[in-house]
Amino acid sequence: MDKKHFDNIVKFLFFLLLVKPFIFFVLGINARNLEKLLQNKGPAIIVANHNSHIDTLLIMSLFPTLTILKIHPVAAADYFCNTKFKSFIFKTLIGIIPISRHITRQSKEEVFADINSALKNNEIIIIYPEGTRGEDNQIKEFKTGIAHIAKMNPNVPVIPLYINGPDKILPKIDAILVPFISDIYIADPIYYDNTSTKEFTSKVKSIVENLYLTHKKKENL
Amino acid sequence: MNTITLTYNVKFCILLLYLVLALITIAAYILGFMKKNVENFKTRMKSFWIIVILFTAAFMFNKLAAIIFIMLISYLALKEFFSMIPTRRSDRRVLLWAYLSIPIQFYFIYTGWIAMFYLFIPLYLFILIPLRMVMIGDTDGFLKSCGTIHWALMTCVYAIGYFAVYFSIPESINPTGGTLGFLLYILILTISNDFMQYLFGKTLGRHKITPKVSPNKTVEGFLGGVFSTALIAGLLAKFLTPFSFGQAFILGGILAIAGFFGDITMSAIKRDIGVKDTGALLPGHGGILDRLDSMIFTVPLFFHYVAYYYNIGILD
Numbered sequence: 001m002d003k004k005h006f007d008n009i010v011k012f013l014f015f016l017l018l019v020k021p022f023i024f025f026v027l028g029i030n031a032r033n034l035e036k037l038l039q040n041k042g043p044a045i046i047v048a049n050h051n052s053h054i055d056t057l058l059i060m061s062l063f064p065t066l067t068i069l070k071i072h073p074v075a076a077a078d079y080f081c082n083t084k085f086k087s088f089i090f091k092t093l094i095g096i097i098p099i100s101r102h103i104t105r106q107s108k109e110e111v112f113a114d115i116n117s118a119l120k121n122n123e124i125i126i127i128y129p130e131g132t133r134g135e136d137n138q139i140k141e142f143k144t145g146i147a148h149i150a151k152m153n154p155n156v157p158v159i160p161l162y163i164n165g166p167d168k169i170l171p172k173i174d175a176i177l178v179p180f181i182s183d184i185y186i187a188d189p190i191y192y193d194n195t196s197t198k199e200f201t202s203k204v205k206s207i208v209e210n211l212y213l214t215h216k217k218k219e220n221l
Numbered sequence: 222m223n224t225i226t227l228t229y230n231v232k233f234c235i236l237l238l239y240l241v242l243a244l245i246t247i248a249a250y251i252l253g254f255m256k257k258n259v260e261n262f263k264t265r266m267k268s269f270w271i272i273v274i275l276f277t278a279a280f281m282f283n284k285l286a287a288i289i290f291i292m293l294i295s296y297l298a299l300k301e302f303f304s305m306i307p308t309r310r311s312d313r314r315v316l317l318w319a320y321l322s323i324p325i326q327f328y329f330i331y332t333g334w335i336a337m338f339y340l341f342i343p344l345y346l347f348i349l350i351p352l353r354m355v356m357i358g359d360t361d362g363f364l365k366s367c368g369t370i371h372w373a374l375m376t377c378v379y380a381i382g383y384f385a386v387y388f389s390i391p392e393s394i395n396p397t398g399g400t401l402g403f404l405l406y407i408l409i410l411t412i413s414n415d416f417m418q419y420l421f422g423k424t425l426g427r428h429k430i431t432p433k434v435s436p437n438k439t440v441e442g443f444l445g446g447v448f449s450t451a452l453i454a455g456l457l458a459k460f461l462t463p464f465s466f467g468q469a470f471i472l473g474g475i476l477a478i479a480g481f482f483g484d485i486t487m488s489a490i491k492r493d494i495g496v497k498d499t500g501a502l503l504p505g506h507g508g509i510l511d512r513l514d515s516m517i518f519t520v521p522l523f524f525h526y527v528a529y530y531y532n533i534g535i536l537d
Contacts, residue, residue, distance in 0.1 A: 028300060030501045168308065178313045179320065181304035181500065 007092050008069050014093045016065045023061040027054070027169060028181035031062060032214075036186045037159060038063065042070055043119040044189070045158045047146055047204055049139050049212075050128035052166035056094065058182055059126055059161065072097045072118050073126040097125065112149055119153045129201065137167040139212060142205040147197035157189035160204055162211030185211040223283040226392055226399040230460045234405055235277060242266075242273060265505035272503070272512070280401060284388045285331065291385040292327040298509045299323065299377035301500040305508075306369050311359035315366075318353050319374055322346055326378050333389045335533060342379040347371060376510075376517055383521040394531050398461035406461040407523040410473060411516050414450040414480045421445025435488045443481055450477035464530075472526055476519045483518030487511070 056073045077098035081087035090096045129142035165182030279290035329337040387404045422442025430440045454473025455466045500508020
């Protein structure tokens with residue numbers, strides 16, 4: 001058995017036996033317009049707001065376990081891969097694509113090489129354009145990385161999500177987990193449309209903010 | 222000792238329940254073929270099947286399995302409640318304590334320590350919740366937070382715990398139905414009460430009874446529900462309980478009133494918070510608390526009725 005095969009089996013069992021029961025029983029998801037996410041068989045770029053490590057597990061658990069093998073969250077190399085152990089765990093169990101947050105003189109293609117090749121293999125990536133977890137459940141400025149990726153892969157749909165809840169379950173400032181049911185709102189997929197990367201980024205951000213507003217409206221019927 | 226006795230009458234009632242459910246499902250599918258719009262009804266029935274099958278499966282095995290099953294429902298309900306209400310960030314640890322009270326409460330139920338079951342949430346958590354909160358020290362919205370958290374525990378842990386505490390009743394006091402007889406009796410009464418109130422309200426309803434909380438409820442529906450539930454309670458008592466017709470008739474009336482108020486209390490809470498359903502766990506029904514609303518009041522009340530007659534758990 002080669003390494004790729006082994007990693008897939010480990011990741012599959014990890015999600016089937018641990019993550020999914022944990023996410024669906026201990027926590028709980030209330031997903032709106034789930035079909036918009038599931039009709040996509042890959043490649044796809046999933047974009048979401050980010051408040052907690054739980055975000056990634058929630059999004060991945062929405063998919064059938066076999067599809068989860070194709071999902072790769074883009075994660076900060078300096079945080080998730082700073083030790084050999086962490087790097088092994090996150091690459092094997094979650095399947096992260098590490099990316100450097102401190103780009104110096106590398107060219108764009110080099111930084112995005114792993115992401116581009118994953119998308120070429122019909123895989124799905126998750127990216128949090130805020131760059132890091134927020135602390136007060138506010139949507140922060142989006143970095144333009146998503147637009148650069150979308151520009152290099154104009155045929156790959158970008159699916160914006162808004163997640164509410166994980167900031168209560170496991171906030172950045174606390175290490176104790178408290179169960180809550182999370183809400184996930186899924187928007188229609190969009191494609192890169194030859195605008196500037198800045199404009200595309202703000203377009204994605206306004207979609208996420210609109211999802212947030214629908215959530216607010218639902219809260220105050 | 223741990224096994225649950227299924228008397229002939231209980232088996233018969235369970236079989237009847239499945240039969241009724243099957244008939245309704247078949248009717249729904251026939252209507253579906255006739256191109257009537259019953260999609261929502263079908264999803265409701267699907268959820269109903271899952272609930273009934275899970276319940277019977279859990280209660281067939283033994284006492285421990287049944288109590289664990291109720292404990293998991295209690296957890297899901299409490300999580301639903303905490304997700305529905307606005308909570309303060311500073312209360313995260315208090316909420317964790319609230320969650321941890323569930324296994325303790327169900328431990329008391331399993332060991333048959335009924336006095337502790339009676340007291341743990343109303344007394345000990347009444348002290349422990351504010352204790353943990355003052356240790357954190359956020360006084361902004363203190364009373365509201367303290368009140369909602371304790372109310373959540375009373376609803377989702379204390380009241381739902383009563384489903385499980387029926388298994389502590391000695392089977393000898395109910396030769397026709399056993400412990401499961403009591404539980405089946407109260408579940409049938411609550412569900413039929415909901416249905417009868419709906420039926421009488423739809424056919425005869427004129428005068429709104431709670432126009433601000435639940436505009437669809439009428440005086441006629443309420444009274445029709447109370448009297449028909451009293452009658453059903455009286456007729457069914459012989460098969461599942463040790464109560465006489467008269468005892469059960471009065472009991473049925475009380476339970477119908479309690480069920481009605483349980484239902485609209487949950488409606489009032491949902492209106493206060495501004496949500497339509499308490500959750501989305503049961504497709505077609507909403508959340509667990511949407512389904513259990515009237516039982517939150519009736520199940521504990523009926524237990525007290527039984528305990529009152531047979532002195533259960535007062536002095537042990």
